[in-house]
Amino acid sequence: MTVPVINWHMLMPELVIVLTFVIVMVFDLFKSIRKSVLAWVTIVGSAIALWASVEMLHAGVIGNEFNGMLRVDRFSMFFNIIFLVSTILVTLISINYLDRNDKRQGEYYVLILLATLGMMLMASGNELIVVFLGLELMSLSLYVLAGYFRSIQVSSEAGMKYLLLGAFASGFFLYGIALIYGGAGTTSIPEIASELEAGGKSPLMLAGMFLLIVGFGFKVALVPFHQWAPDVYEGAPTPIAAFISAGPKAAGFAAFLRIFTGALESLQPEWIVVVVILAALTMTVGNVIATAQSNIKRMLAYSSVAHAGYVLVGLAAANKDGISSAMLYLFIYCVMNIGAFAAVILARTEDGENLRIADYAGLGFRKPLLALFMTIMLLSLAGFPPTAGFVGKFYVFRSAVDAGHTWLVVVAAINTAISAFYYLRVVVTMYMKEPEEELDFHAYPSLLVFALLLVTIGVVLIGVLPSYFLAPAQISTQFF
Amino acid sequence: MDAEPILFIVFGALALIGAVAVIGFKNPVYSAIALIGTFFAQAGLFVLLGAHFVAAVQVIVYAGAIMVLFLFVIMLLNLGSVRADQPKAGIAKGAAIVLGIIFALEGVYIAVNVSKGTAVAQVKQESTVGGGAITEAQLEEIGEIEATYQLTRDEINTEYVPQVATADKTLESLTAVEAQTLIQTIQQEMGKTERIGTVLFSKFLLPFEVTSLILLAALIGVIALVKREEPKEVS
Amino acid sequence: MGLEWYLGLSALLFTVGVVGVLIRRNAIIIFMCIELMLNAANLAFVAISRELGDPSGQVFVFFVMTVAAAEVAIGLAIIVSVFKHRETVNVDEVDSLKG
């Protein structure tokens, strides 16, 4: 075995991201460069990487790079697109936010890019240890970002909670890898698969498999590993809360899919049981607690917990339909959830962020554009046609029914009804309630409006033209 | 060879005692020192397992660097005193210990059943071979070893074959038993720095690069978190 | 010595780490206990690595140590910034985010 030959063109998206953060770091050294330039470099770099990913998805490039450590295929490209879209949107909504809060910006964007790179490694890692390192790269960057506003007490608290709980979950994840290493004698995903075909299931493998679920379950906030999410979302800077709710969740599911449908496919009957139970628990607990929230960030946090449950419904189907619909759902979810957080940022007053749902009273007339954006995002999250959220839920539920998980879909449908209750409550507050006090709402920053407009167009477009978005997801599952 | 059980018990016991002491001491400084003890004991276990390089890194990185950082922060925040550092009392503590015991039972159960249908068991089966000439499987395995460690056939013939066979044998003329010993011998060598390095920079090049990014992320993260505020923010 | 013994020891060390995380209130000590957990996993890696005759397990340990170092650096930085606000590292008192 020699030093691997590297096909650089196969690593285009990753390399572009690396180059981008190097440029950001260098630019950050010059005091004369305006800080918003850093954001634009980030956006342009991510956009180039996004373009490369789209092209590679289109072309159907397949490669096993670095001695099979990295698997470049449509699946990883599909997830790269999710990550990069999230990164671009989050950067867009961060610019004004950071300017207002007057913070150091260079590190912020570098960390966002590093987290994105970690996610990309998770999606393309073909070796458990690469997945672990990708996960850690992502997590470490996010711990810092969550606690980035150290002058704000809750931000530090969010960072600390995320870090302590995240590191704890990483310990289990690592132990799971060790057990699988012992059980299968390798950590390479294709080799584990072939080993398992030969050998039977052992306590070592089963335990290892479950500990991996714990690791991913923590990152994607499944009940009972979800409790960090509301606290961290509330305390973290709002764009970062949006980021944490989008990219890492998709990355967790990407790695989960690759490992569980790739390496652990022959254990499918074993893990589906837990996936189904976790799906039901996650949806129900997330939605039920969300109804009792009065802070919009916390509400969105619990709602994002519930959404992870919907994705699991797709995974429970564990066939091509189920997986592709879950992938599409993740894409849709990331876009609309970032949109919802962006609307929260937009709803700020001169005094600061406006997080009480009660403060949204009367927005429908006072700030019609903002209220419209918020309404569209919430309707999409609630799954009303013709928005993207409806399409996503529809495909997921259908595939689960086809796979015979009827009762799970019944639970999911009841949960959708519960979720409509708390999403619509915000809409009703905006349009039907009189404000208790006159709030001096901040002017619209044009970038934020632009980002929201992009998201809105995306949400409606996916809702109206779903098959254009489902088709890439379907062909991206071909490796299974 | 027979020293292993004794050494295992000694180091294992030390590691466990150290670990329990970490959570037992009220003073965080003592805890930190107990943790260093555990790390040293674990380094001993690594040596016992033939992982010399890892043992060295364990001492240097963990005991040397990481723990110093811990101690430094404890001193910096002046947490050396006992104040507010008591473990949780009463029910919480009891519940935690009950949970711990159940969890430990599950862990031990996994460990006891390690040989049920796993790859590890397969390796053991393969190693019990009868007489006769070297088998195809063994030749294949040696081929893999060559690839992994970047050894040439000549090197094996000159360096390792004499260690397991008396006469001027070559690899191909070994008996199955001798070949098995040969494989084990080479694998014993693998803990050496040179071997680890070879694997690290060939097969695991990508993860290695990623660790550099992780360190970069940590570096930037720490700078972002503790860098002095901009002057205008002080007001 | 069979693999069972090493794995058993590793499981025990891991458990001690978990229990430590549960019962200690000092964030720094909780953090040490997490290091203990990572170390227990390392022990399992090395033991399995020897059993399989495969060097990758040892390489993993190397990676894990790097990750642990990075985690400690960031973790301590965050703990310091929490301490600046509250003059405490007691996790029971850091609970303004809840509900």
Add this chain to the structure above:
Amino acid sequence: MSVNLIILLLISPLVGFLINGLFGKWLRNTEKLSGWIACLAVLVSLICSVIVFTHVKGGAELNQTLYQWIAAESHEYSKTELGSGESATPLFEWITGNFAFNIGFHVDSLTAVMLLIITGIGFLIHVYSIGYMHGDAGYTRYFAYLNLFVFAMLILVLADNYLMMFVGWEGVGLCSYLLIGFWYEKKSATDAGKKAFIVNRIGDFGFLLGMFTLFAAFGTLDFIPIFEQAEFFERTESTGSNLVFGASTLAVATLLLFVGAVGKSAQIPLYVWLPDAMEGPTPVSALIHAATMVTAGVYMVARSSVLFDLAGTGDVVAWIGVLTAAFAAIMALAANDIKRVLAYSTVSQLGYMFVGVGIGAYASGIFHLMTHAFFKGLMFLTAGSVMHAMSNELDMRRMGGLRSKLPITHITFLVGALAISGFPLLSGFWSKDEILHSAWEKGHPIIYVIGLVTAFLTAFYMFRLIFGTFYGKSRVDSQIHPHESPPVMWVPLAILAIPSALIGLALLSWKGHDSAFHHFIGGVFSHHGEKTAHHADNVLLFMAISSIVGIAGIALAWVKYRDWTPLAQPQSAIHKLAAEKFYVDEIYNAVFVQPIKKVSQFVLWRGLDVSIIDGTVNGVAFVVRTVGGSLRRFQTGVVQSYIVSMVIGIIIFLAYYLFIR
């Protein structure tokens, strides 16, 4: 007629909305510009509509599916790469077999007429608004909403299926709601907006259920397949193998759809929102709450004429219509606020339209829809002009004698009033007479009589309004100096006055109801044989009766209100009679209006919606929230409690894998 033309027609107001909505910030300083952009957008639509009209007149029809929501075949990927035997599955296959929701246009003569009304009147009202809204803080917002409204309304009439129609239906509702509450600083405005929203929701719920029923029966929501299937089953008297179909199914479906129409078109008992909707800017009242949106219900019934005919539910429609017409006319007698009078009058005239479509005289109903759009739009705009002159004063008791101050406004208003009163040869005369005549001929004498009485009341209250406002002595506050509106406002008035007066004459031939308009639009409703020639012999008699009734109403108003002094105590006998009449109105108001208001508000809204529907929903919601509230307690904020639940979860699942498996 190409689809691109329709798309241009449809998209143009949307573009206007986007420009004003998104770049309003930059347009704010040049408010004229945003107004003209909006006008231009509608003008483009108007031109397209005219072209469409000429095509349709030449016999063209269009029913084209633009896009299937989830097509049976997927796109490039599936064809090239999914390989044989695999294709993206259509969205609704799961539900029924093979359903795809289409976005498509259905353009026939009915659509063409609606398009002309919407874009023609819409354009004039846009132009008028430039003057009317001058200097308002929400100028660009106003025009953005107005364009969005036109867009939604166009979707509603262009749709080739119920679902798309419903999208437009909701869209116009949203715009209406936003525009009623346009001046959100006024609490009454936001209250009125909410009232409109809530009352309309009841109707929309009916529409939605009706759609579901149709879908369950026919497996599609497209107009043409539904109509064809319905006729087929009727003809063959067979029931489809897997269709839930029968006469009662259609009856249920059409009645549910009609509930939607009742809400949107402000009929008993859901009319209550429309008078309050006058809180919005006056051009909005003219466009949305008189000429276009409120007629959507009539349009929907006409569009579904096949179903209503087959189900035989038209009588219900006609009766609701005529009762509403009479009832609203009586209420208009008692109102003193100009816009309120006009609002009740709108409700009343919508009732006429429902009589028309209910008794099966669809073309007459649509004809009245069109003439009403012109003269009621005109009257609202003139009312706006009066308000403009009178510094937003609306009470006619504080007006009088404005004739000389506002000559153009006076003339145009007079034209509108004569038209609605059924003055011979003016547009309202023709359309109203047609409806009444058809009612008699089709065997609804009671409806005919009530309609006739209502026609009398209409002429009476309308001229009470005219005399009270423009004639007699001036009762205007001395602080106010009435002045004629700027050209940008009165030119649209003058233009609108022409069709208001003459459109009936232009479209009618003297041979009774077999008019040019009927020729043009009749084909849409030809399925039930409306083409059968009318008996021309009675036509003149009926026309004479209508004329007499209308003129009598005007005459009575002249007698009583020619020299109105409402602020003084009644002295003469005539004044006393007037006062008594007033008194009767008050009783009527107390006996009928309030109870029905109460019925709609308390029984329907509070009773049904709040206590039953809301009660159930709230009950469930309460339980969920309570559970959620108690689960929240586990979120203590302390890291270790989170770790405990993680560890418990891990232990349980591990035990499951290790010991149970």
